[in-house]
Amino acid sequence: MSATLIYSEVEEDLRASVRDLLADHASPAAVLARCESDQPYDLELWRLLGEMGATTLHVPEELGGQGASMRETAVVLEELGRSVAPVPFLGSAVLASAVFTVLGEPVPSETATLVVPFSSWQPVFSSGPVRSVADATVASLFIVPVSTPDGPELHLASSATVTPVTSLDLTRPVADVTVSESTVLARGADASNALRVALLTGAGLLASEQVGIAERCLFDTVAYLRERHQFGRAVGSFQALKHRLADLYQELVTARAAARYAADALATGEDVEIAVAVAAAHCSDVAVHAAEEAVQLHGGIGMTWEHPAHLFLKRAKADQLALGTPDRHRAALAELVDLRL
């Protein structure tokens, strides 16, 4: 039985609701203005997403969620990627939420985050400060992988020293985090497994965000090139640019299929590791390519701070590092499909 890779009607309805909300709260101008404000996160938007249930779609009802699946959460992430909305969705509703869900713990309503470097691709339990943690500045719950003499443990902390860091991604800044007081959430194999699943889930769903980024970059560029005229012609009528955008479209088509497959695999639990490795490796590079082409093909205006293209470029480039660079995922795949060096 093959996975369903098209969107269901329910998923399309969900997309429409989220898109409406984001149109009101996360226009390019609003997101750009917020980047440089005191609070780079849009906490009102975050609250509204929670109210509509978008932040707990894949969480079982008995753990406080909507009892839908990763497929629906992936649709939300596509839309968040399309608008680079500054909300702690990935850190809280994906990474932290996955830990609670795997452990069978109720998912708290507070904003949470997983205290690992956002570039992590495999479980590491350490001690001491953690650099470049995503979505930490607005978290009030911290899940911390800790290496103890008794083995790996996942701890929970309700406070931490969070030092914001000047970040490449203006719309999902990272921070350095030090946790002093915490309680044990899981030990040993349970802890390792929960962290492993959370990272896999994060990488697999991030691919949907990347599809959203790529789609937005492609179609905004198409729209701009239809309007922009040089040499008495719409710039979008120049064949060299058309061919590059066609290539990008081809990449988007495959990226969407890979991301959908990863979301479906995460929903069913089948073929998860390969599905995630493929989606993460493929979609990361597609999003970066799309964002880079968007900046280039917007010409000078795309190089300016006032135009939103750079927000997507910075998000796409940060996402490429997030939860494992493409080459790390390809290396993982080599083992999974028996194509060893």
Add this chain to the structure above:
Amino acid sequence: MSATLIYSEVEEDLRASVRDLLADHASPAAVLARCESDQPYDLELWRLLGEMGATTLHVPEELGGQGASMRETAVVLEELGRSVAPVPFLGSAVLASAVFTVLGEPVPSETATLVVPFSSWQPVFSSGPVRSVADATVASLFIVPVSTPDGPELHLASSATVTPVTSLDLTRPVADVTVSESTVLARGADASNALRVALLTGAGLLASEQVGIAERCLFDTVAYLRERHQFGRAVGSFQALKHRLADLYQELVTARAAARYAADALATGEDVEIAVAVAAAHCSDVAVHAAEEAVQLHGGIGMTWEHPAHLFLKRAKADQLALGTPDRHRAALAELVDLRL
């Protein structure tokens, strides 16, 4: 003092002479017809190249050569690449000749070859049959690296069992070679060094052949696209194709500089290893890219046997494997420039 990378007047005169000769003997139609004949090598052309001294340019006068340098030999190779002329130049005038020259031995007038797999990139001394040897079917002298209980030796044989092999490159076929009777030419470090230098020389000069291939493919394609009309326009006026050819031109510019630098380094003995690694890694891929674009941009006709484009594609692809694939040369470079894994 930086290397001279432009062509001298003497080099340009040499080029003109060789090009004249090749125009008479190695037209595309002639080369194509010869591929399928009983004798895929043009021995008459080979004899004429020898008569004009083009086969021993870099050989010191006291060893029977012209006392010029590798720079001049590289110019001849550019021209041979431009016409994919079927002569045993690389095997005899470059590889075998380098061994004799390094050893201070007079370079024999017979056609010789170095009995190593044409894909070799580092000295290997073995015993028994050798697969895929270049230019062996027309050789009457064989230089054979042999592993003996006393260490590595280079042997010389005046006969060998040469089994022609159906080859990817129609204009420089390979053969399997078994040598039974031979005399010792060099032993130990002398043997190793001579083989090492011969392979380096071969890889470095092959880059000039590759520049010739790339140049011919680019300019033949340009010429075709100026003449070919579709949609009421010269196909060469379509911007997407123009941009691809511009990119190819950019690659050709850098490939020529790298190949010239390698030739100059081989002439002076300075910076040889880095120069060869750069030229081999870069020019191999440029030639393949140019030949692939030539086939594609000629459209259907480029896919036919009757058009010469495939001769260049096959030569370029075989050259990419010859004397070390680009990634082998990059790996060598990593050591040379301290960029280790």
Add this chain to the structure above:
Amino acid sequence: MDADALRAKAREFVANQPTTDRLEFLRARFDAGLAWVHFPEGLGGLGAPRALQSVVDTELAGTPDNDPRRIGIGLGMAAPTILRFGSDEVKKRFLRPLWTGEEIWCQLFSEPGAGSDLAAVGTRARRENGRDGDDWLLTGQKVWTSSAHTARFAILLARTDPDLPKHQGLSYFILDMDQPGVEVRPLRQITGEAEFNEVFLTDARIPDAHRLGAVGEGWKVAQTTLMNERVAIGGNAAPRESGMLGAVAKTWRENPDRHTSALHDRLLRHWVDAEAMRLAGQRLRQQLAAGAPGPEGSAMKLGFAKLSQALSGLEVELMAEDGLRYDDWTLRRPDLVDFTGRGPGYRYLRAKGNSIEGGTSEILRNIIAERVLGLPSEPRVDKDVAWKDLPK
């Protein structure tokens, strides 16, 4: 007719199987309307929705059948065009033997001077009064014709009026290949094989009754043919790591001593691309099945060409001294292209055709840019010029 009724009808047909002879069985199946259910009654169908064909195919699985590749051009291109533009006589005459495989079809569109720009075809069709009424005499050269040497009939595009702009002076015909004015020559490719042919027409004769569509409306008719060709490409579900990727992965696993880390990452990139392509194909078929076909088909073909070329190029490099060899340059005339049955060198060379055949990658990019993304077309210089005055 709904699925249940159709299933019942198919079961009844199988139960009362009239014969074990393949041809007789297929004729009977055609006459029962179970050939292509969306065709009209009497022409091999039942006027049922196209989507119900799978019901019949399931019920008739295992019964005598044609090799779909052998009759592919007839099924995929000639039949839909004949159905839409043919007279009743033409439909009656041609559709049954086409479907049963008694008569093989080929397609005579491309010419040396009309490749990507198909509307520029210059094969000239001139009217002549024949014994049985109007005939056309055709002179010109067609190229890249698969099956021409086995085909009995061809669909063909020719120029009936060179004084009109190129799209307006074309007409569309059915050509009987079995006549003196038709010469078929194998066209050898860079692989050494000749999968295709050149076809030389010298006053080849076509009765006017075998014209499809009005005189001068050949371009419109050809659109029906080509639309169906595009639908046909890439329609098959493939298992993971199949096709070109399967061949190259096998080579990788069988040659551990040839691995390098650089080739490894390249292979993995291609593995990822191939799997993403496979999933995109699956997604496209699900869209079709859901009645919402997407525009991704052109992108699939584009991606397939890129991938097969990259993979096969890598494989040759991996094989080092064996990559310098080739399996066989003998001029052969294969019925089918089999990427996996031959060596790396063959795969490398044959894959070069993937970005040419059935629409070049350049034309596909134009199509994606304009029809999918809605980017403006380039300035046209050939729209209002008489064909004979176009630069060639």
Add this chain to the structure above:
Amino acid sequence: MDADALRAKAREFVANQPTTDRLEFLRARFDAGLAWVHFPEGLGGLGAPRALQSVVDTELAGTPDNDPRRIGIGLGMAAPTILRFGSDEVKKRFLRPLWTGEEIWCQLFSEPGAGSDLAAVGTRARRENGRDGDDWLLTGQKVWTSSAHTARFAILLARTDPDLPKHQGLSYFILDMDQPGVEVRPLRQITGEAEFNEVFLTDARIPDAHRLGAVGEGWKVAQTTLMNERVAIGGNAAPRESGMLGAVAKTWRENPDRHTSALHDRLLRHWVDAEAMRLAGQRLRQQLAAGAPGPEGSAMKLGFAKLSQALSGLEVELMAEDGLRYDDWTLRRPDLVDFTGRGPGYRYLRAKGNSIEGGTSEILRNIIAERVLGLPSEPRVDKDVAWKDLPK
């Protein structure tokens, strides 16, 4: 004047150095004709061959000098244009303080609506009779102007007749930046910095005497300026592994725990490309020195942009959790771009400009294809249309 005579003159000038004050020294050097020897006598030169400048520069090495980057636009673009098109008064007035750095110049060509299509500039120049004769009043917006905030004068392209086709209605002026109608605003880039400016002109005044070339011949005059700009790019010899490659190689060596085999091969590819680019630059300079300049300059700029973008993208990936950080988003106004002085994120973002500034990579590819390879131009739709009627 030959090399020996020039060397003697330069030595004599140094020996009799009139002053240690930088400005006074430079003025004296100008007046001695040792500023740019190929300029005429009385205008800082001696009418000597351009190639002999190096003789003077060698002799005067170590004497007080300008930062060539600070006065680069003046030297590279304004001066050659003034020399060719300026009246005697204009040359006398402007060249000396330009060369000595007393007056900084900027270039006001690009506009939001005229980027790659520079001939589309819409800044309007209208004639008005001023107190001292004819004046021009300029209104419009210019963009991507470096040094506008420090410049005293600008070279400027404006539209004097919108009813003519775009190339014909332009004129070329010298604008005094120090007047109320000129407003300079920093233009912030994606790096956070503002290297460039926007310049808003509202009835900015230019005396007709400061027009260069005839009214309507601005495009021709601008060609002189732009030709000199292109020559200036990429003219410096660089040691192996310098610039962007040097920065990234350093990062690689300093972070051995972050190495992966995939990144390794990518880095080596870029190393090879960078070295080949460096050698190509060396070859180009040797061609120039031999009096046979090649057409490779555009290819160098194209390759440089590709390379710097690929290298900096790799570096960010290599840095993993540190690649997620950025050094500083503060709006700053740097005098110079220094790829090596800042972090990987900055390099990545700044390198994006390399394929835009000074001619986009797309325009460079057009230039290479048409002027170097001789491929035909595309059909033009804007040649014979009045500028005002062009779609915008």
